[in-house]
Amino acid sequence: MSEKMTSVDHTIGALGKLTGVNIETIRYYERIGLLPGAARNSGNYRIYDDRHVRRLTFIRKARDLGFPIETVRRMLALSDQPDRPCGEVDALVVEQMHEVERKIADLERLRAELDRLAHQCRGGLVSDCRIIEALSP
Amino acid sequence: MSEKMTSVDHTIGALGKLTGVNIETIRYYERIGLLPGAARNSGNYRIYDDRHVRRLTFIRKARDLGFPIETVRRMLALSDQPDRPCGEVDALVVEQMHEVERKIADLERLRAELDRLAHQCRGGLVSDCRIIEALSP
DNA sequence: CCTTGACCCTGTAGTTGCTACAGGGTCCAT
DNA sequence: ATGGACCCTGTAGCAACTACAGGGTCAAGG
Numbered sequence: 104m105s106e107k108m109t110s111v112d113h114t115i116g117a118l119g120k121l122t123g124v125n126i127e128t129i130r131y132y133e134r135i136g137l138l139p140g141a142a143r144n145s146g147n148y149r150i151y152d153d154r155h156v157r158r159l160t161f162i163r164k165a166r167d168l169g170f171p172i173e174t175v176r177r178m179l180a181l182s183d184q185p186d187r188p189c190g191e192v193d194a195l196v197v198e199q200m201h202e203v204e205r206k207i208a209d210l211e212r213l214r215a216e217l218d219r220l221a222h223q224c225r226g227g228l229v230s231d232c233r234i235i236e237a238l239s240p
Numbered sequence: 241m242s243e244k245m246t247s248v249d250h251t252i253g254a255l256g257k258l259t260g261v262n263i264e265t266i267r268y269y270e271r272i273g274l275l276p277g278a279a280r281n282s283g284n285y286r287i288y289d290d291r292h293v294r295r296l297t298f299i300r301k302a303r304d305l306g307f308p309i310e311t312v313r314r315m316l317a318l319s320d321q322p323d324r325p326c327g328e329v330d331a332l333v334v335e336q337m338h339e340v341e342r343k344i345a346d347l348e349r350l351r352a353e354l355d356r357l358a359h360q361c362r363g364g365l366v367s368d369c370r371i372i373e374a375l376s377p
Numbered sequence: 378c379c380t381t382g383a384c385c386c387t388g389t390a391g392t393t394g395c396t397a398c399a400g401g402g403t404c405c406a407t
Numbered sequence: 408a409t410g411g412a413c414c415c416t417g418t419a420g421c422a423a424c425t426a427c428a429g430g431g432t433c434a435a436g437g
Contacts, residue, residue: 116384127425146432148385160377169350185367192371193361200354207347210340213306217337224330230322234329240297264396283403285414
């Protein structure tokens, strides 16, 4: 017996439901070479197998963590080379974490600024609105 | 005497330097109707006056606070109607603050997730990388 | 057998907010 | 008059999708 389980085939709609990825997005991933092309049935429908399901699930999880597409591409390439050290993968994760931390810091600064601004409203007319004043030179 | 100060004219490059806005961006703002068109000199150069400087400064500050362009457009429209109440302006600021807070919350969740992931690296081979495992189904 | 509705196909254009050319014209100081 | 800095229009590109338009396919019900 093969050690592989029987592989189920899916149309693009079924794959989308399984992975939570929009159909248009799946086709987009194929177009940019992120997800390998699928076999086609007699009516030219894409037919996906379990490897596609695994790969697209990987992509979705990585995207949900905010990794850019090009990084996901590199991660997939790495995951296809089992004897390379794990360090590069780890580095990508750490870099993404720093990126997220930078964004958080930027937004915290914005939040403080907006908070300051919002508290200046005295409910009068635009002509003497502190918010608009603050944005004017 | 007019109560207006003498208005200085600027080319697009000078306006860019004054406000810290890229020249291409200034032309873009004109194209989308955010900044009014400028007068032209005999060589068809745009010539800006102080009202443009004020308006573009307003735009830049609002954009720096993360307000979407369409919101900036509404704010500018409001600031042109001095006898309307300030409440709508305040509402836009508050909504933007909530938006920023939502984004921060999303990113905090990501950061925690990434942190968890990064700490799983044991420095081995890709074939037994916990990070890649975690992203696979 | 035929129809109907859900599904699928390709290809292209739109989104947001710029940024980057290409291929020209203008201004001014030397 | 010439060189370099500046300006013009128009278009295309970026990220990462999303939304059509205008078709073809499939399976179930009548």
